[in-house]
Amino acid sequence: MKKRLWSRWILALAVVWPCMAAAHDRVREKENFDFDWKFILNADDRANAGMQVSEAGWQDVQLPHDWSISQNFDPKLSGSNGHLPGGIGWYRKTFRVDKKDKGRRIAVLFDGIYSRSDVYVNGQHLGFRPYGFCYQEYDLTPYLNYGAENVLAVRVNNPLEHDSVARWYTGAGIYRHTWLVKTAEVHVASYGTYVTTPVVTAERAEVRVRTSVANEAKRTKTLSVRQQITDGEGRTVVQSGKQTLQVAAGQTADTEHTLEIPRPQLWDTEHPYLYTLHTAVY
Structure with a gap:
């Protein structure tokens, strides 16, 4: 029987920033x-x-x-x-x-x-x-x-x-x-996403996401941040609610979200399954 490595513990996530700081702005x-x-x-x-x-x-x-x-x-x-x-x-x-x-x-x-x-x-x-x-x-x-x-x-x-x-x-x-x-002037900071998975079992995976949002505009901005996790086929698995925050001009602020994936497909060397985390800033 082939040995499976770490399959009980590893949940693999890629990170992208697909959305915009405002509806008219282009993506990163x-x-x-x-x-x-x-x-x-x-x-x-x-x-x-x-x-x-x-x-x-x-x-x-x-x-x-x-x-x-x-x-x-x-x-x-x-x-x-x-x-x-x-x-x-x-x-x-x-x-x-x-x-x-x-x-x-x-x-x-x-x-x-x-x-x-x-x-x-x-x-x-x-x-x-x-x-x-x-x-x-x-x-x-x-x-x-x-x-x-x-x-x-x-x-x-x-x-x-x-x-x-x-x-x-x-x-x-x-x-x-x-x-x-x-x-855009308002954007996720470079390398500004920190993800941990404190709970990973065959039944559920808890994903905690901290995102740093930078405001390069000349005035304070009121922002909303939402997280979404999609599976290997691009289908939405879970989506957070919007978290609202104010970021002063020239400053960076953090948001934190906790999401749960039911019955996650765990990564191992024989089945390197990958979820994707999308961060949207409005």
């Missing part, structure tokens, strides 16, 4: 932003952040990208980066945003940059992040040229003598995926 769009970047190493000049920069001598690269791996090994360098050099690298990407997107919030989301990164759009400094193992998101909206060219620039400083912050090879550069995220 998350576009892959990995392609058509330019890169140069050890040519550090803050002018590289500007709009008008000669890219002669810059490499064409796609993300994820690690510049250290293509360099020569040097036993005098830190073992935390595999005895490979770091340095200072610059990335640039030219892109356009359609005029029809004006009024939406446009952000860039980096899943990981190692390390000490400065990010610019159209010459405007958006922020600095010294740490390399977490995502970072920047709002581009106030600085964009709609229907015209924009330039995103990233300066990455990974010193030649690494500070041994890791016990594994870190690499250097924009080493994870990058995304352009378009939302």
Whole structure:
């Protein structure tokens, strides 16, 4: 008889945000932003952040990208980066945003940059992040040229003598995926959904959902949030009531819902059944 792994305990859920902050707003769009970047190493000049920069001598690269791996090994360098050099690298990407997107919030989301990164759009400094193992998101909206060219620039400083912050090879550069995220001013925050299943049996599964809703508008908004779980065929299994909350301008607020799935189909390696959680913000 084949052994089933964890089938009594695992309820598998995917998470999507299919709905809108208001009836006229479009849904969240998350576009892959990995392609058509330019890169140069050890040519550090803050002018590289500007709009008008000669890219002669810059490499064409796609993300994820690690510049250290293509360099020569040097036993005098830190073992935390595999005895490979770091340095200072610059990335640039030219892109356009359609005029029809004006009024939406446009952000860039980096899943990981190692390390000490400065990010610019159209010459405007958006922020600095010294740490390399977490995502970072920047709002581009106030600085964009709609229907015209924009330039995103990233300066990455990974010193030649690494500070041994890791016990594994870190690499250097924009080493994870990058995304352009378009939302309404009111939206579920990036990675703003937290799901737990404190009770899972053959008879019932209790699903607790905490959702962080961000209000990027200039005034307080009264919102309603509803959760819905669909089965593997897309049919509604359970739907919560609407929870109403007020979110001040520029702030984020959380909602919590508890839903129950009767006689759930539990996940295991032979039957990897997947439910989907949909969050709607009105």
